[in-house]
Amino acid sequence: MDALQLGSYTFSSRLILGTGKFSNATVMLEAVRASGAQLITVALRRFNREQAEDDLFGPLSAIEGLTLMPNTSGASTAAEAIRAAHIARELSGSPFIKVEIHPNPQHLMPDPIETFEAARVLASEGFLVMPYITADPVLAKRLEDVGCASVMPLGSAIGSGQGVANAAMIEIIIRESGIPVIVDAGLRSPSEAAHAMEMGCSAVLVNSAVAVAGNPPEMAEAFAEAVAAGRKAFRAGLMQKSGSAIATSPLTAFLGAKG
Amino acid sequence: MACPYNGGILPDMIHGMIAGWWGWWGRTTASPHMIHGMAQFDDKRNNEEMAQMITIELNGQQQPLPAGSAVNDLLSIIGSDGKSVAVVVNQQIIRPENRSTRLLQEGDQVELLIFAGGG
Numbered sequence: 001m002d003a004l005q006l007g008s009y010t011f012s013s014r015l016i017l018g019t020g021k022f023s024n025a026t027v028m029l030e031a032v033r034a035s036g037a038q039l040i041t042v043a044l045r046r047f048n049r050e051q052a053e054d055d056l057f058g059p060l061s062a063i064e065g066l067t068l069m070p071n072t073s074g075a076s077t078a079a080e081a082i083r084a085a086h087i088a089r090e091l092s093g094s095p096f097i098k099v100e101i102h103p104n105p106q107h108l109m110p111d112p113i114e115t116f117e118a119a120r121v122l123a124s125e126g127f128l129v130m131p132y133i134t135a136d137p138v139l140a141k142r143l144e145d146v147g148c149a150s151v152m153p154l155g156s157a158i159g160s161g162q163g164v165a166n167a168a169m170i171e172i173i174i175r176e177s178g179i180p181v182i183v184d185a186g187l188r189s190p191s192e193a194a195h196a197m198e199m200g201c202s203a204v205l206v207n208s209a210v211a212v213a214g215n216p217p218e219m220a221e222a223f224a225e226a227v228a229a230g231r232k233a234f235r236a237g238l239m240q241k242s243g244s245a246i247a248t249s250p251l252t253a254f255l256g257a258k259g
Numbered sequence: 260m261a262c263p264y265n266g267g268i269l270p271d272m273i274h275g276m277i278a279g280w281w282g283w284w285g286r287t288t289a290s291p292h293m294i295h296g297m298a299q300f301d302d303k304r305n306n307e308e309m310a311q312m313i314t315i316e317l318n319g320q321q322q323p324l325p326a327g328s329a330v331n332d333l334l335s336i337i338g339s340d341g342k343s344v345a346v347v348v349n350q351q352i353i354r355p356e357n358r359s360t361r362l363l364q365e366g367d368q369v370e371l372l373i374f375a376g377g378g
Contacts, residue, residue, distance in 0.1 A: 018376075018377060018378025019376040019378070020376040020377045020378045021376065021378070022376060025376075028376060041377055042375065042376065042377050043374070043375055043376065043377020043378075044345075044372045044373070044374065044375075044377075045373055045374075046318040046319075046370065046371065046372060047318065047337075047371035047372060048318075049338055049339070054373065054375045054376075055343050055375070056373075056374050056375060056376060057342075057343035057373060057374045058342070060374070070377075071378070073377050073378075086352060087345045087352060087372055088374075090345050090352050090354065091343070091344075091345040091372070091374060092374070158378070208378065
């Protein structure tokens, strides 16, 4: 089986699905099922008795084979992210944590310094740390060195739908990385997910593209198929690009020959 | 006759009991002196009850609570079974096995957190 290995966890699906921005929990759960995703991100939020339907732990736990990956969204410092991770692990029982530290809500770019510090501490505490980062090969390598389970460079800004805008940097990360590289954020279409997988990404994390689609469950299924196709293409080996045409039919001279 | 105590920091349940009791007296006793006397008694009882209440900060808002309440009591009052809620008191995580013995004190800062949608 061509499985995704993260720490001691093995996943047959290479699509990781986020659960934010769905119109309601029912649609979200349908999309989760349709995606076949086995690793699902969730966020911590204050309990509100007037909005009991916001509590996703029960409904997601009822789906067999799911592993939850809480994120630290909302944290703007390493200390806040570490605190959120501890609380999340208490609730989920899962060692996975998506370290997500973005101090500026305007662009939501991850803070590399705080992310590194949080990842270092949490990895030393036994978390399977999945840091959300800019596509920086140096940072990615440093995060690998401190024991992260993967690195998750953004394709483009969160929720922007601009696709893999920094493919060249992500290719360097993939080439130099000894841990799974997962493109997180910015994907809009299944073809972009397929492209990321063809590049050699180990998985993709998608949320907005599915959540705000006209038919989220159908889009989730489309992403699952694209991810599988992209992975298969990567394994099969893509042909080399060429600056000039290379004929696919024999260019024999008989048509031009004078008889 | 309106109940002289409008709830304030008492939980709805206690307030409802007081209001019901007061309404019964209002309907069955017409004597102003008796009402005045009962009001004084009622004030004294309310003061005693209020003295037995504490106020904590729950998810950033004031929450009255009977003195001596444990974390589990708080969860019951707000209608949570506690299974999918993380409890943090004064920045310390309270594990489920400790929620029945961890008593809450005046001014405690309590955070109740759940998993919601997120990417």
